[in-house]
Amino acid sequence: MLELHCHTTYSDGTLTPQELIAAALKAGVKALAITDHDTLAGWDDAFQAAADTPLEIVPGLELSTVYNDRSLHILGFYPDRAKLEPPLQERIAGRHRRAREMVEKLAALGYPIELPSMSGNMAPGRPHVAAALVKAGYVSSNQEAFTRWLGERGPAYVQYDKFSAEDGIRLLLDCGAVPVWAHPYLFRGGTVQTILPKLVEAGLKGVEVYHPHHSPSDERKLEEACEDYGLLMTGGSDYHGPASAGVNNSVGLNQLQVPLDLLPPLKAAAAALR
Ligand code: AMP
Numbered sequence: 041m042l043e044l045h046c047h048t049t050y051s052d053g054t055l056t057p058q059e060l061i062a063a064a065l066k067a068g069v070k071a072l073a074i075t076d077h078d079t080l081a082g083w084d085d086a087f088q089a090a091a092d093t094p095l096e097i098v099p100g101l102e103l104s105t106v107y108n109d110r111s112l113h114i115l116g117f118y119p120d121r122a123k124l125e126p127p128l129q130e131r132i133a134g135r136h137r138r139a140r141e142m143v144e145k146l147a148a149l150g151y152p153i154e155l156p157s158m159s160g161n162m163a164p165g166r167p168h169v170a171a172a173l174v175k176a177g178y179v180s181s182n183q184e185a186f187t188r189w190l191g192e193r194g195p196a197y198v199q200y201d202k203f204s205a206e207d208g209i210r211l212l213l214d215c216g217a218v219p220v221w222a223h224p225y226l227f228r229g230g231t232v233q234t235i236l237p238k239l240v241e242a243g244l245k246g247v248e249v250y251h252p253h254h255s256p257s258d259e260r261k262l263e264e265a266c267e268d269y270g271l272l273m274t275g276g277s278d279y280h281g282p283a284s285a286g287v288n289n290s291v292g293l294n295q296l297q298v299p300l301d302l303l304p305p306l307k308a309a310a311a312a313l314r
Pocket residue numbers: 052077104111164165166167182183186187191280287288
């Protein structure tokens with residue numbers, strides 16, 4: 041089946057692209073999108089690892105934006121890498137600064153930690169900070185670190201650099217990528233009903249309907265909205281690695297059973313942007 045939302049060690053996933061591809065093949069995935077937060081750095085390893093296998097790689101990313109002061113994620117599929125990588129450098133640099141700021145806040149709260157060193161094309165995120173808090177022995181799980189300090193209203197939380205969802209959608213379109221609103225029902229800054237029309241006006245092309253945090257009734261509502269607005273539907277498990285690694289995965293690879301026939305319309309939309 042189809043997996044259109046996965047993370048690797050180039051952002052906050054716990055599997056390398058090679059390990060992710062091996063796991064996807066084992067789980068029976070036919071086409072797998074690499075959608076790291078704000079970076080395309082995992083693509084090369086993924087394409088290399090999937091060559092000579094039946095697995096199709098869908099190149100993508102998950103762009104972090106801010107809407108109504110809350111984080112809003114937009115998936116982008118099939119971007120023109122040469123065009124998108126330069127503006128992404130700024131976003132990634134912002135993530136490195138933000139990670140340092142969260143570390144400073146935690147130190148001020150009495151919980152000094154050290155983050156593992158990360159190269160310039162890797163995108164640090166809150167799960168890295170959470171893992172360092174676990175490693176230091178302050179909490180027993182990443183989840184606990186989020187509950188105590190790192191949640192969106194937590195005492196060590198730092199928002200992303202200012203970057204609106206509309207600007208994010210425009211950037212993706214400019215770079216030939218199909219913009220899709222990731223996990224709309226995880227958004228905390230307004231209702232799907234009110235936000236979706238605004239994003240469509242900015243050029244949004246699709247919605248991630250199938251996601252582990254969506255209930256069956258959320259999925260029905262999003263299917264209807266896609267029909268009403270003429271939007272593409274996507275889905276994926278937002279896989280960050282095996283649950284044993286202390287990550288917030290509720291389902292494993294391929295468990296959502298996203299139908300493969302969602303892929304051709306996505307490809308057609310990407311071709312139309314070129
Ligand atoms: P960031 O982009 O740095 O704000 O981190 C967002 C990532 O943190 C998400 O993609 C998840 O992997 C993870 N995450 C968000 N909320 C939680 C939570 N409550 N518990 C554990 N992980 C979370």
